[in-house]
Amino acid sequence: MAFPTVPGLEIKGAAVAGFEAILSAEALAFVVDLERRFRDERKRLLAAREERQKRIDAGELPGFLPETSAIRNGEWKVAPIPADLQNRRVEITGPVDRKMVINALNSGASCYMADFEDSTTPLWTNQVQGQINLRDAIARKVDFTEPSSGKSYKLAEKPATLLVRPRGWHLSEKHMLVDGEPMSGGLFDFGLYFFHNVRELTSRGSGPYFYLPKMESHLEARLWNNVFLHAQQALGVPVGTIKATVLIETILATFELDEIIYELREHMAGLNCGRWDYIFSYIKRFRNHPDRMLPDRAEVTMTVPFMRAYSRLVIKTCHRRGCFAMGGMAAQIPIKADPHKNEEAMAKVRADKEREANDGHDGTWVAHPGLVPIAKEIFDRVMPEPNQVESGKQADLTVSAEELIAAPKGSITEAGLRMNCNVGIGYTEAWLRGIGCVPLHNLMEDAATAEISRAQVWQWRRHKAKLDDGRTVDTALIRKTVEQELETIAKEVGDNRWKGGRWNDAAKLFLELVERDDFVEFLTLPAYERVVAEGG
Ligand SMILES: CC(=O)SCCNC(=O)CCNC(=O)[C@H](O)C(C)(C)COP(=O)(O)OP(=O)(O)OC[C@H]1O[C@@H](n2cnc3c(N)ncnc32)[C@H](O)[C@@H]1OP(=O)(O)O
């Protein structure tokens, strides 16, 4: 099998049987056209992130934009939101693996976000096979038999509403060279999904619904909006057929909530509190501000003042504009082998969901099917209506710029450093093997949570942070800790897994990142270079 020829396009990825249906001549022409239309603006916006960082490094602090005050102060609402997005009380998320797609759609959650981003290593096969899986799921032809167990999977009568998260603006798809350059990963994921499924979805009373990750400004949202306008026009579907929920998961985006909603108002379904990337973004953007250094990752919870302020502001803003304020992901997952620890973990999930529901969120995220009933019971109790848009909760909230960036108090400990090294390495190890989400120490770890771990170690070293026992976090201490954690992991996983694993490669990458003087914008950028160089 060979891929069709499209002028200016070189496909570096393997021509696996079945991929030709997704990478058809028409679909390829569509995504190549998207890339050519929007690549300059994407590059400009990525360069603007670097410029902004320089200003923050020089002492500038984020604030609400004076030039958009009319949007913030004006009375306007988003376009009507479709019926199958009105009730989003529990949304399960997960990678686009075929079995997990079926399990997620059957989980009893109202919605399922199929994730080409934080929980997926963007191997060529993962991305294209993921598109096949979603196309088959939408067409209700997604049966699957697990080869090892013979267990078979088929779609339930009433599956969850499907939403898709394409990659962020920073990631490219290196297997698709357009005019000699890798195209945008996000446009590849969005374009193929939209091209193949818009008609089937709308004929079934749903639509092409997206989650948009890691944006830093309303201008980045404008770019997505322009992509949507063009894509709808190109395929002859009405404006507003696409609906998007934007993850507010960067510290800068939180100052542009109204503006982001406004840019996407014809396509807007809501905002979501992507707490893990948000914490990462706080560390990253304030990396050169020692007064904003964060304590141990475990201490930066949703109840520390700056996180609480942001989530409440998201609720207030969404409801004022007539769209949904989705909660985020508790990292705890079911612990099968230990009922006592499991009960403790589930109590944390319950507390998190209680807070979200009482604060006024319209729904929440769960990482695992076992958490659906827990979150659902809480939202059913606190939120008997389909959503809380009309509840008035947080309507009187006022939040200052300083509250949104106030560093929480807390300590930096050896245990925190150790855990960051262990998790940073453990997650990267899986990622290099093509697995983008793993359970580590009974918590869900994905690209966002792992970024916190490596960014903290970089920042603590950069600012010579003191542990609570008085020692300084320096290169020697980090190297010793990494060495010890590798020994611990080797003992835990045993010879066979160690030999088949990539912990040494992961540790090398982790150390490279945390010992550099400059901060690498995303850990997945060098990791992606590596997997692509290895043929992934
Ligand atoms: C910061 C953010 O971006 S959050 C969003 C990104 N993160 C996520 O989406 C988390 C996704 N979750 C997962 O990948 C998994 O739940 C993990 C890796 C955390 C844990 O996985 P495991 O340890 O394999 O879970 P476990 O063994 O308990 O799974 C039991 C069953 O549930 C299924 N399952 C677990 N999580 C999910 C999920 N999120 N979606 C669908 N099915 C799932 C498994 O496939 C398995 O199915 P089976 O019994 O038919 O074989």
Ligand SMILES: O=CC(=O)O
């Ligand atoms: O994408 C979600 C997050 O928390 O990050």
Ligand SMILES: [Mg+2]
């Ligand atoms: Mg995220």
